[in-house]
Amino acid sequence: MKRYVDFINTISGKILLGCDGFVDEVYQIVDVRQSLTEYTAIDNLRSFGELIVKRADGGVGLEIVPKRRCSGGFTPNTGRVAAFLGLKPILTGLYGANEIDPAFEEFKENCDLISLGDPAVTLVFEFQDGKILMSALKSVANLTWKDFVAFFGEERLQEMFSDVDILGLGYWSLTPDFDNFLQGFVSQYEGKKAPRRMFFDFADIKKKSNESFMESLAIIKRLNEKIPMTMSVNEHEGAELFSRFQVEFEESPEKVTAGLTALRKAIGIDELVIHTPHYTAASCEAEGEGFALQDHQKNVIRTAGAGDTFNGGYLCASLGDLSIKERLVIANAATAFFVTHATAPTKEEMIAQIEKASDR
Template sequence: MHGNDAMFEPGASASFKDTSPYLARSLNKAMSMDYTPYPAALGGDVTWNALESVKAKVSDRVALANRFNKIQVCVGVDGYVDSLYSLVSRRDGVENFEIMRSMSEFGKKVVDTAGSSCNVERVLKKHIGGGFGPNIARALGTLGARIDLIGCVGKPDDVFTSSLPSTINYHSLSEPGATCALEFNDGKVMLTDFGPVNNVTWDLIKKKIGRERLIDMFSKADAIGQGHWALVPHLNEIWAAWIDEVFPSLDAKERIFFVDPADMSKRSTTHLMAMMKQLEAINQVKGMKVILSLNDKEAIQLSRAFSHAGEIRRFEDYYLAGARMMETLNIHALVIHHPHFATISTKQSTWHVKEGYTTKPRFTTAAGDHFNGGALIALASGLFTPDEAMILANACTAYFVRTGISPDIEKLGTFIDKYRSYVDADLDAII
């Protein structure tokens, strides 16, 4: 575990404002904001210093692999069969067609056809096991970590075992859900049948895995990864049960409790408040360090719920949002990641790190999970400071969106060696 960022003493619970019952309306603002470079006057951009120190630390690939191979992570509790598609805008022949590049192009076609009907052709890009648990397990396992994957993965089904590292230990709760993902250069639309994921409860976990077995997995773990909160209806109740029935049986060694909430637009502010209170309670468990990781849309959604921090209304607000929310939040750290940057904030500091952005990503589904995997393994290793962890996280997701491949240590290290080139120019392929 990282030793330079000591645990802070928890104070009062986070203060929220209950504005609208649901958080959905915040998304339109995120879509309309244009990127604005980080203002130098804020003084928190540590990209190039962090990059140089990371380059030195990853230069010995063997030593890094030896450290990563010792990391044990338990992740869950979802699981889906993901089918990723491009949509066809024009076809001139079997092999000659153009795809829709933007979400607005797809949206306009749907809106313009209202009152009638239309056909939209989809072209399969990838069929793969997905969800927070499988995706972050793929990212972490490819980098060498040892993984216990709890989730809706079937027996496990071939779609998972064929696409995840062979070192993954599967602990199945049920059959998977299913997602049809429509991918564009500027985002994606996830059409999901949650099915069995809706029925994941503490009782099911106890039935399929058992309390003692779960305690054993958590006891060995350097980190526990949880997601996607907004899409797993009973996760608040599961965490509450763990606080009462599982965590008291763990020793006090430091563990990261890493959470990706996912798109919270369909969840109420009341649900969100309950989640944050659960995370604050987990952060008070001796040894637990709660890290909440948000993408740009989720950061807007969370900022709307705070009574003091102010909603993210302009792009520049992203750069202060983490620090403002951490003034009230009693967790270890808050991460905000965007295609252009990542920030990580604790009670003491906020760091900003530029990303190698491209306007032409090949794959976007699971990009956030690869960011999270890079961040989690870096922080759990104890080798990297928070700002350095953002370099690894950015590199992991930047490599993935250009290739659709989870990078191993050699690929990640090579990308980091050329990191500045990807920041300075819009490169849509690996150089």
């Protein structure tokens, strides 16, 4: 524990994340209503799927009950971990055109929040074991690298990107101009000191054609020579990634970890990470492989944003000289705390969560 405690208590570094921004409107789906004030929700995603399939030839009428309206997307959900650890990350994205939307209020003090326009809206149907997200992407989809440059100007861009330790970019599948953003971010370091690492989240790989996917990977491989790249996927994205490279996706962490190495080499990047509800794993060019088991969490109150929170924990852990296993343990602790508290852990809470972990 001493290595974790020492790292967390002395963590430092400059983090810059871009370039999305979503407001999540989260609902439960009613299964049975007992009265005006009492109802039983559909808490199992599989049960909901089976209901839809069962009524596929007719129609489905469902009641939804609002749970919360909150921030969503890569930048706020990933940046929240860094903010709670006292790093004050720079978040660039869509948080409100004329004023910051109330959904992002929590980030105004503990982050450098820079808004380029109004956020997109995501309808989230939350279950105990997962969620369904449906996004109206117009504002995010229309944001381009040219818009980004025009908004800041060259002088402010240079200042913002100067001395950054970790760059983060998401989501590839939801941002049509992602490749230009990726190249634009890296271009800020021509002839200058580059960040330690660039971190990105592809999100739903299935949404893009294989041709588009491979074109993006080719760009990432080339840019990896300038800045070491870390790509993170969840279990569903991981299975799709394995499939596209004809690598068998097996459920055990040991076999998945070995498969990550084969994939990382085929893609040509420095680091490849996968996070699932049961384990997390990574393969790194310099360090080899590692995995950490994730404890099953009881009393889960929020799942939307769990993957981004893992990424935030791993991204922060990458600021130090920790091993793969140690980085994964910190990221797992951030996730475990988030799904049971609906927020990120402070330094003290992070340390306490790591102490609870059965695999550390």
